[in-house]
Amino acid sequence: MARRFARDEDGALLIMGIFVFLIILITAGIGVDLMRFERDRAALQNTLDRAALAAADLDQVKDPEEVVHDYLAKAGMLDYLSNVTVDQGFGYRSVSASAEFSFPTQFMHMSGVDSLTVPASTTAEERLDKLEVSMVLDVSGSMGSRNRLKNLKIAAKEFVDTVISTSAPGGASISIVPFSSQVNVGGALLSKFNVTNEHSYNNCVDFDDADYRTTAITVTQRLQRSGHFDPWSSYRYGTKANYRVCRTDSGSEIFPVSNNISALQNKINQLSASGNTSIEIGMKWGSALLDPAARPAIGDLVDDGIVDVGFDGRPNDFSDGGTLKVIVLMSDGENTTEYVMKDEYRDGPTDVWYDPKRKRFSIWGKKVQGQQWLGQWRPVRAGQFQRPQQRRKRRRRGSLRGLGLFLPAQSQVARRPRGRLARLSAELPATVEPGLGIRPCLHALSDALQGQRLLRLDRRL
Numbered sequence: 001m002a003r004r005f006a007r008d009e010d011g012a013l014l015i016m017g018i019f020v021f022l023i024i025l026i027t028a029g030i031g032v033d034l035m036r037f038e039r040d041r042a043a044l045q046n047t048l049d050r051a052a053l054a055a056a057d058l059d060q061v062k063d064p065e066e067v068v069h070d071y072l073a074k075a076g077m078l079d080y081l082s083n084v085t086v087d088q089g090f091g092y093r094s095v096s097a098s099a100e101f102s103f104p105t106q107f108m109h110m111s112g113v114d115s116l117t118v119p120a121s122t123t124a125e126e127r128l129d130k131l132e133v134s135m136v137l138d139v140s141g142s143m144g145s146r147n148r149l150k151n152l153k154i155a156a157k158e159f160v161d162t163v164i165s166t167s168a169p170g171g172a173s174i175s176i177v178p179f180s181s182q183v184n185v186g187g188a189l190l191s192k193f194n195v196t197n198e199h200s201y202n203n204c205v206d207f208d209d210a211d212y213r214t215t216a217i218t219v220t221q222r223l224q225r226s227g228h229f230d231p232w233s234s235y236r237y238g239t240k241a242n243y244r245v246c247r248t249d250s251g252s253e254i255f256p257v258s259n260n261i262s263a264l265q266n267k268i269n270q271l272s273a274s275g276n277t278s279i280e281i282g283m284k285w286g287s288a289l290l291d292p293a294a295r296p297a298i299g300d301l302v303d304d305g306i307v308d309v310g311f312d313g314r315p316n317d318f319s320d321g322g323t324l325k326v327i328v329l330m331s332d333g334e335n336t337t338e339y340v341m342k343d344e345y346r347d348g349p350t351d352v353w354y355d356p357k358r359k360r361f362s363i364w365g366k367k368v369q370g371q372q373w374l375g376q377w378r379p380v381r382a383g384q385f386q387r388p389q390q391r392r393k394r395r396r397r398g399s400l401r402g403l404g405l406f407l408p409a410q411s412q413v414a415r416r417p418r419g420r421l422a423r424l425s426a427e428l429p430a431t432v433e434p435g436l437g438i439r440p441c442l443h444a445l446s447d448a449l450q451g452q453r454l455l456r457l458d459r460r461l
Contacts, residue, residue, distance in 0.1 A: 029107020037103050037116050045120040047075045048097055052124035055086070056095040058324075064088070064095050072099070080120075089166030091324050092127035129322040131172040132315055133163060134286035136279075137271065138331035139252060140180040144273030148332050156330060157265045164261050170310045175289045176255040176267050179282030180275030181339065182226055182246045186253035188306055192297035193219055198346060201228040203253070204246035206340050207284060216293035217284075227341025245339045247274060256289060257298055257307045257314055276336040283329065290315050290325045 051071030055064035064086045072078045080099040087094040098121040105113055135156060143149040156176075163172050177183060182204040190203045204226035217223070230244045251270035258264055288294055292315050301307040316323040 026107065026111065029110070033105045033108045033116070036106075037118060040101075040103060041118045041120065043075075044077055044080060044099055044101070044118060045122070047072060047077055048099055048120050048122045049124070052095045052097050052122045055084075056093050056124040056126050058091075058093055058126050058128070064093065068095065068097050077101075090133075090163045090326075091131040091167055091172065092125065094123065094125040094127075096123040097121070127168070128324045129168070129171055130316060130320075131163065131167055131324050131326070132290050133172065133174045133326045133328060134177055134289050135159070135174060136177045136179060136282040136286040136327060136329045136331075137268075138180070138277060138279070138282070138329075139178045139271050139273055140275050140277040140332075140336070141273055142277070143332055149271065149273050152330050153268050153271065156268045159328065160264045160268070161261055164259050164264075167259075170259065173257045173259055173311050173314060174264055175257050175286070176264065177282055177286045177289070178252050178254070178271055179278060179285075180247065180252070180273075181278055182275075183254065183278075183281050183285045184247050184249075184252040185285065188301065188304065189254055189256055189297065192300045193217065193223055194221060195223040196225045198225055199228060202226060202244070202246035202248055207281065212280065212284060215287035215291045217288040217291070218293045219296045227346065229339075229341060231339045243275065245275070254285060254289075256301060257311050259308070259311075276338065277331065277333060278338045279329070279331055279335050281338070283327065286327045286329075290327070292317050 048068075048071075051068040054060060054071065055067035060067060065084045068084045069078060069081065072081050077099065080101040082098045082100060085096040087096075098119075100117055100119045103116045103118050105115060108114075108116075137152060137156060139149065143152065160174060163174065185203045185205065187203050190205070193205075195205060202225070206224045206226050211217075226246045228244055228246065230242065232243045249272070251267075251272055255264065255267040289298075294315055295313065298307055298314055299312055302309055302312045315325070318325070
């Protein structure tokens with residue numbers, strides 16, 4: 001019996017089969033646990049990825065960290081969130097997030113593993129390759145009070161430093177456009193456009209309503225150069241034309257397309273306050289320097305060495321998804337009066353006559369409100385003013401009615417009659433037109449100029 005039992009092989013693999021079954025069962029259980037683990041990990045990872053992508057979107061106006069929290073809260077996973085890190089600047093935003101939770105096992109605990117840690121982490125970033133900025137800065141007279149211009153300079157310089165230092169090398173460019181009554185484009189930049197050439201005393205341009213319907217200023221369109229006049233000063237009281245509508249100081253010129261922090265901040269330091277407020281002209285030039293139509297002008301400045309060669313080809317197309325275009329306007333108030341020379345006074349002979357022998361100017365103009373008297377202005381020294389001697393005249397026909405002769409001080413020209421904006425000074429006229437002598441009626445108004453031959457000045461300054 002004992003021998004036969006020893007030789008009997010039935011059930012020899014039973015024990016081995018039991019062990020193998022247990023191994024297979026445990027392995028299958030581990031597989032089930034791992035599948036469940038991966039399912040939950042993928043769900044957490046996908047939710048975290050979507051949250052980070054939404055938060056990193058540059059068009060997203062909400063706080064990026066709040067966006068991540070909101071996504072996970074709606075998925076029931078907010079308790080799993082570990083931390084959120086946001087790094088953002090002009091033209092870029094990076095959002096990093098991590099989360100984890102403990103996953104309880106069902107089969108693996110039989111092998112001593114009661115739980116697994118489910119980790120998830122992600123980083124999403126949106127970055128624009130190029131950033132083009134126009135800083136349109138108010139330098140009108142009111143900015144000179146209450147530390148307004150001082151505070152503007154502090155903010156503008158900090159802005160420049162932040163934008164350039166946080167952008168990719170060569171990716172950001174800034175143009176500075178100061179404005180007051182007008183915008184001093186600067187001779188170098190304005191020379192790249194098709195501007196009228198009545199004179200070269202300023203570098204400002206007058207725009208009409210149609211010009212504001214587009215951001216573009218092309219290099220071929222005809223631009224009207226601003227008249228060089230001062231609507232505020234009065235020669236009557238001995239003051240000179242110190243406040244012309246178009247400023248000519250270098251500090252008020254446009255500083256185009258640069259990423260040099262030092263140069264940009266030095267330009268901001270040169271700003272000074274003077275004149276009225278014409279925000280629309282500042283915005284026109286600010287937008288024009290972001291419009292691709294200005295590319296030929298910027299290219300010429302690159303060739304001239306004024307703009308860095310790295311910005312050749314700027315401004316980029318509006319359709320370029322990798323470029324962000326921004327206008328930053330800094331101002332203290334609303335628009336004020338904009339002064340523009342009337343078209344009829346831009347060229348042709350003026351009412352200003354010059355006596356080269358006496359080196360004096362005179363203006364022949366109509367008196368207002370039908371006053372029937374003739375004013376005789378006695379020659380006086382520069383800076384002085386003397387009331388005219390008046391004598392009443394009976395109404396009469398002819399050229400004398402409603403006319404008066406003005407003899408302002410030395411080398412200055414008095415204000416035009418009311419309603420006219422032009423004011424000239426002796427140093428400005430570039431051309432003169434020989435007059436035909438004194439007009440027939442001049443001798444009846446001033447013995448001082450009787451018999452003198454005059455030069456009639458041209459309106460083109």
